[in-house]
Amino acid sequence: MNDIQYIPVDPVQRFMIDVFKALGTPPGEAEICADVLIASDLRGIESHGIARLKYYYDRIQAGVQSVETEIEVVNETETTAVLDGHDGMGQVIAYRAMRLAMEKARQYGTGAVAVRNGTHFGIAGYYPLMAAEEGMIGLCVTNARPAQAPTFGTEPMLGTNPIAFAAPSDMGFPFCLDAATSISQRGKIEVAARAGKPVPEGVIIDPQGQSLTDPEQILAGLGRATAAFLPLGGAGEELAGYKGYGLATVVEILSASLCGGAFMKDLLGFAPDGSRRPYMLGHFFLAIDIEHFIPLETSQRVTGSIMRSLQASRKAPGQDRIYVAGEKEHEMVEIVRQAGIPVNANLRRELQAMRDELGMEGYEAYF
Numbered sequence: 001m002n003d004i005q006y007i008p009v010d011p012v013q014r015f016m017i018d019v020f021k022a023l024g025t026p027p028g029e030a031e032i033c034a035d036v037l038i039a040s041d042l043r044g045i046e047s048h049g050i051a052r053l054k055y056y057y058d059r060i061q062a063g064v065q066s067v068e069t070e071i072e073v074v075n076e077t078e079t080t081a082v083l084d085g086h087d088g089m090g091q092v093i094a095y096r097a098m099r100l101a102m103e104k105a106r107q108y109g110t111g112a113v114a115v116r117n118g119t120h121f122g123i124a125g126y127y128p129l130m131a132a133e134e135g136m137i138g139l140c141v142t143n144a145r146p147a148q149a150p151t152f153g154t155e156p157m158l159g160t161n162p163i164a165f166a167a168p169s170d171m172g173f174p175f176c177l178d179a180a181t182s183i184s185q186r187g188k189i190e191v192a193a194r195a196g197k198p199v200p201e202g203v204i205i206d207p208q209g210q211s212l213t214d215p216e217q218i219l220a221g222l223g224r225a226t227a228a229f230l231p232l233g234g235a236g237e238e239l240a241g242y243k244g245y246g247l248a249t250v251v252e253i254l255s256a257s258l259c260g261g262a263f264m265k266d267l268l269g270f271a272p273d274g275s276r277r278p279y280m281l282g283h284f285f286l287a288i289d290i291e292h293f294i295p296l297e298t299s300q301r302v303t304g305s306i307m308r309s310l311q312a313s314r315k316a317p318g319q320d321r322i323y324v325a326g327e328k329e330h331e332m333v334e335i336v337r338q339a340g341i342p343v344n345a346n347l348r349r350e351l352q353a354m355r356d357e358l359g360m361e362g363y364e365a366y367f
């Protein structure tokens with residue numbers, strides 16, 4: 001059923017650039033979009049790479065996302081800015097917003113940029129990693145279509161609202177926590193659906209609070225608001241699901257309250273008359289230039305020591321390794337470069353359809 005083929009990284013990246021260009025994205029911006037998607041595949045985050053190309057393809061064709069990205073500076077100080085992305089390409093908006101935050105941080109120590117009218121930008125971790133590469137701590141959060149229920153509720157009110165944080169270390173890779181504030185997120189359900197695998201109990205609930213496990217039913221339910229992700233920690237208070245719920249709300253506030261943008265049910269992508277409209281997402285980016293605090297090397301050593309101490313601590317029975325955030329993804333990059341990107345039959349069909357609809361040549365050998 002899975003019928004997985006491993007496709008080399010380069011043609012996958014080229015294909016994505018060519019698709020974006022064929023849709024009308026200017027070449028340099030198509031490269032940014034494809035770079036964010038390929039970074040996801042390279043880091044082993046199957047849900048947000050080539051598997052998501054069709055998301056953007058459909059949204060561009062539906063007219064709810066523009067291929068040309070016109071960013072407006074709404075407000076700006078030395079250390080802060082509010083940008084309006086005008087529904088352009090999410091990756092380009094987020095890349096530019098993070099760059100701006102980093103430029104401000106380089107000069108003044110910190111830079112914070114809030115964005116309204118953004119669109120889906122892929123993995124949140126890409127952007128703080130840009131900061132970590134340049135000796136800065138980076139943070140990025142974004143709201144998303146409502147899909148997560150609050151503690152004691154069953155109605156999808158908040159997005160899966162990821163938090164991504166990266167800090168440079170002396171470990172050869174940065175610490176990078178990049179995760180939704182719900183137990184799972186839509187992309188993982190899409191991967192399960194393509195693979196024909198059930199979702200574990202206790203991750204997604206129906207309006208009566210019962211677990212849903214069939215990924216196709218869940219995806220349909222998310223669209224109709226009859227399925228909701230549980231927050232990190234799970235249902236109720238016993239395992240502190242309210243902490244995930246609280247974190248998701250923090251993300252919603254940072255994503256909307258500094259830019260005056262849309263939030264929660266206004267992000268559904270549908271107007272009151274049922275017609276499709278842009279998702280109007282909000283994001284928040286923070287860069288902290290470490291050299292304004294202490295020498296970068298000292299900070300990298302401290303962060304590295306924290307990571308090493310965690311790795312070296314006592315293991316649970318049956319476990320021989322403790323990881324730190326960002327470690328598995330760092331190791332995956334070499335593995336994926338060697339083995340290629342896994343593409344199963346369902347995804348291959350999607351890619352073939354895009355290839356043929358756009359009349360693209362030179363990819364028949366891959367999909």
Ligand SMILES: NC(=O)c1ccc[n+]([C@@H]2O[C@H](COP(=O)([O-])OP(=O)(O)OC[C@H]3O[C@@H](n4cnc5c(N)ncnc54)[C@H](O)[C@@H]3O)[C@@H](O)[C@H]2O)c1
Pocket residue numbers: 045047048120121122123124125142143144160161162164176177178179180181182183184185186187188322323324325326327328329
């Ligand atoms: N743009 C959006 O709207 C949106 C919404 C939700 C999620 N996402 C993206 O989806 C991706 C996946 O999110 P997710 O919630 O499924 O992530 P996940 O549950 O797979 O968690 C990933 C994080 O956990 C860390 N991790 C994994 N195993 C670990 C271990 N044993 N020890 C220590 N750390 C460990 C990883 O290093 C990583 O930082 C992220 O890149 C996120 O940004 C995007």
